[in-house]
Amino acid sequence: MQFQNTGLKDTRSGFGAGLLELGQTHPEVVALCADLTGSLKMDAFQKQFPERFFQVGIAEANMMGIAAGLTIGGKIPFTGTFANFSTGRVYDQIRQSIAYSEKNVKICASHAGLTLGEDGATHQILEDIGLMKMLPHMTVINTCDYNQTKAATRAIAHYNGPVYLRFGRPAVPNFIPEDFEFHIGKALMLKPGTDISIFATGHLVWKALEAAEILKDQGISAEVINIHTIKPFDEASVIASVKKTGCAVSAEEHQKHGGLGDSIAQVLAEHFPSPLEYVAVNDRFGESGTPEELLRKYHLDTPDIVAAATRSIARKTKPT
């Protein structure tokens, strides 16, 4: 099928809408926020379910502990704050009280990556996927548009275990159909192809589809696969795709170290060594700027995916 941009929408609003629905359907769902209710789009849930909403103030460590404790009474807590404060700031709390303790906490993180924009590097976490995927028991999801974020928010409530759900601030193309079910841990085939596998997550998925169109004009058939779940990782889909195309590109709004590309490289190294080119931030901090300016400057834009695909294809062993 052809995916259509149905308009610009922010992924965090998808989270807010999904959370509100869960409030209506799941009485055990509760929400906690560390003074960013509006930014996380949790206001509707707060308004409709005030007794199930916990404003913890600017105290994220306490928030993670309270969330862990709420699970002990059978609640399903969704914590909300920026990705930076959802991970790096509270890593030990997550590690001990949530991951090691196997608590059913959903850590929901907005404003991830460079596209947070003007606030700059202090807030633009690019290490969170790596931090979270290293934790045993943790499920790690990075959604690409409004509809997928909404569907993922609902889906993680039905899964018993700690989850990190990563989304962002800017309005981006909304293209995943509203009725698409979200399957945790299952890669989503967006466009079949034969010459190159492009694996993308988060805001760069739409750009990967744009890149595939440009490559098509160059006579290259690109396969685009959305890896929304970084962990558990859908190894089989990656291997199957690269066995067909012989080379790959990873695209993500994250550091090269520890990100999606890293997971793909591990799988390919173990099962099917093949060329892989990374579209990711390479060991740098971000800076202030508009989201689009930053994606251009840090080489996370559509032309960068096209260039990476071209490099990867060039590295394929030529048949003798």
Add this chain to the structure above:
Amino acid sequence: MQMRRDIVRMVHAVNSGHPGGSLGCVEFFVALYGHILKHTPKAFTMDGMGEDLFFLSNGHISPVFYSVLARYGYFEVHELNSFRKLNSRLQGHPTTHDRLPGVRIASGSLGQGLSVAIGAAQAKTLNQDPHLVYSLHGDGELQEGQIWEAVMYAAAKGIDNLIATIDYNGRQIDGNVATVLDLGNLKTKFEAFGWTTLINENGNDLKAVIETLKLAKSFAHKGRPVVIIMHTEMGMGVDFMMGTHKWHGSAPNDEQLQRALSQLSETLGDF
């Protein structure tokens, strides 16, 4: 007391663990598990619906925690033999990971248990479960910032089904708490945050601890969290482990074990 024998024998057997704080908290644990908690040791559930809950925040005093859990029937007493050994449910620091009945959260990295206890208390409120949540914290642990986030939150939100106890033995790994990082006037600090603050001057007197816990219970459901500042002696019951911070995290050798056991009568049978 038997639990003191359990503690020194457990840490001696693996030449590691934390006897000092464990020995100092024996009366608190006996008071809580034997006289205060409404709990179901033989039918442990993670949710703990319809019963009181306890959270150990200073997880390094796991020997006393494990001993009391075994002695009150959460698991067989002989399992104390496996403390800190490979494939054991009795990890160096308590964990839910290996499904040991009686443990509802991992602790060890300090400062996290009060937040967890608050969350469990809020869940009880949502569930209209009138039972109480208890927690224990080291005094040195209060140097962690998260504790004060939680202290502020509990008072601001009127968490009144929570009774936290501070094991105020005045000692931590590097020396006296007052020297390492003085806590100042803990009573006025908790009061200023809005907690009902009780002092127990002798946390090694079982009857006194029971009375203090009963008094704390009488303040529950009155709009404020309750804290007990409980003065204890680290290493209590073993003469050479008292009056020093040196036995915070050291195990006795064979000769020291015999000296310790000669001061602790076997009342319930060793594990």
